[in-house]
Amino acid sequence: MGNAVVAAGLRKAYGGGDKRHVALDGLDLTVPAGTVHGLLGPNGAGKSTTVRILSTLLRPDAGRAEVLGHDVVREASRVRYLIGMVGQNAAVDEILSGRQNLAMFGRLYHLSGKEADRRADELLELFGLAGTGRKPVKEYSGGMRRRLDLAAGLILSPRVLFLDEPTTGLDPRGRTEVWSAVRTLVEAGTTVLLTTQYLEEADQLAHDISVIDKGRVVAGGTPDALKAKLGGDRIEFVVHDASDLAPAAALATRLGDGEAEIDEDARRVGVPVKDRVSALIALARALDEAGIAVEDIALRRPTLDEVFLTMTGVAA
Amino acid sequence: MNTVGSRLGWAVRDGWTITRRDLTHLANQPWQLVVSLLFPIMMVLMFGYLLGGAMTVPGGGDYREFLLPGMFGLTMVFGLERTLIAISTDASKGVTDRFRSMPMSGSAVVLGRCAADLLDSVVVLAILAGCGLLMGWDWHRGLDQAALAFGLLLWLRFAMLWVGIYLGLMLPGPEMVMAAQILVWPFGFLSSTFASPDTMPGWLGAVVEWNPLSATVSAARELFGNPGVGGDSWAAANALPLALAWPLLLTAIFFPLSVRRYRRLSR
Secondary structure, rough: OOEEEEEEEEEEEOOOOHHHHEEEEEEEEEEEEOOEEEEEEEEEEEHHHHHHHHHOOOOOOEEEEOOOOOOOOOHHHHOOOOOEOOOOOOOOOOOOOOOHHHHHHHHHHHOOOHHHHHHHHHHHHOEEEEEEEOOOOHHOOOHHHHHHHHOOOOOOOEEEEEOOOOOOOOOHHHHHHHHHHHHHHHHHHEEEEEEEHHHHHHHHOOOEEEEEOEEEEEEEEEEHHHHHHHHOOOEEEEEEOHHHHHHHHHHHHHHHHHHEEOOOOOOEEEEEOOHHHHHHHHHHHHHHHHHOOEEEEEEEEOOHHHHHHHHHHHOO | OOHHHHHHHHHHHHHHHHHHHHHHHHHHOOOOHHHHHHHHHHHHHHHHHHHHHHEEEEEEEEEEEEHHHHHHHHHHHHHHHHHHHHHHHHHHHOHHHHHHOOOOOOHHHHHHHHHHHHHHHHHHHHHHHHHHHHOOOOOOHHHHHHHHHHHHHHHHHHHHHHHEEEEEEEHHHHHHHHHHHHHHHHHHHHHOOOOOOOOOHHHHHHHHOHHHHHHHHHHHHHHOOOOOOOOOHHHHOOOHHHHHHHHHHHHHHHHHHHHHHHOOOOO
């Protein structure tokens, strides 16, 4: 399979004179078809601008971008038949019901009245909104609204879906709902480009991540690769008796790949390791043989938060 | 697929979908129409009965007959708020962006808005006219002249549509919309809606006479055969051509501005 999205040297500045603000400063991006790509970055990094250019809402000042081989500026109307766009707000009509919304958008996607109604029912079913009847959207919960918004972006079963901060402002339950909806789409072969400020979200959903800052990509790769860049894994365990801390740390230093650290208050020992799984097994066995009672033992990898902080200098 | 004919066809079809959206709003919350009618009806009752006794119409005549065409005109101008709110809500909620990311006709959003708002104005005018008839207002120069008067009122509403679309795209949020609504008031009240300019201080009378709303209201009074028409000034003597020219001028200014503003969304 080829690439669903290719962007090269995208530049975009807003305003002029003193108020000129550079949003994109030569951004490159490639998203293979059938994958989920996460655009991760702090506020104002250029995430939304990128998505708005790719979804034909905004013209770039320089550079070019293609969606499924079609130029987003010159072939904008062609691109609009192939994409779905879900912006930061739940862009639906509050006074209409969910079904009325989807049927309206279906007609505007140039489905016939009958097809639009049928597609509306299918999508309501798919997103667990079938029971909402004539209830106007303004009475929906945040999660329901967002799911309806997603559904509206999927009327033509787009091959590429742009999601701009799809879970911003949602409670954990709403977030889980949206995540599972996105996973279902990806299983069906949709390519998703997702912007987020939530590292957990990128970690959960994305195959590949581009970390962007000040309008450029500053790092990229799989979530695992990004974490590995930052440093290796650690094993951490908690001993039952504080008196075991010293011998346990000695064992850990011998079996691990570095000096073990002791946290007296938490009765915790931590040690960096290279071969994570065999180190974990060996250490667990050694502790058992030495008769040291362990309350908890775990492998810990650096979180994307730490990756993010290191690369952009901004705490997420 | 891109012939002029098919593009026009899609523009009309998509425009109708947008208009239908507004009609569905009406079906979903019919009380909204009642609320929007409450204001003009209360104004008519208040001015017609509470204050009307103290009002005199220059040249004589019944005050309520004088008042009704004024209320029709004022309602057309206040219709601006409806357009303004619809446009700015869609823009701030991201619905406008959704439309723009879809393969629908670009002009349909505006076409649909236009049809929906004019349709709404026709309904409101019909109901207000019904109330007027109950209060003793009538047209005296035949149905064709009356139809012409209603046509002029809708022509003013049509011009206000572009002002509303332009302002709706300009203003960033609901707070600014409130401010804009308040600014519509002086424009509405500094007119010959409630009192003849002849009764005002000279400078104020001149401002009021040249208000586009006054031109439409005076022309409507003339065509309905209601009292309070005429005056010494040029504006008063030429209400009919002015009632055609003012909305044309407003449209000529605000239509291109709205189109430009809409295009600028992609910059």
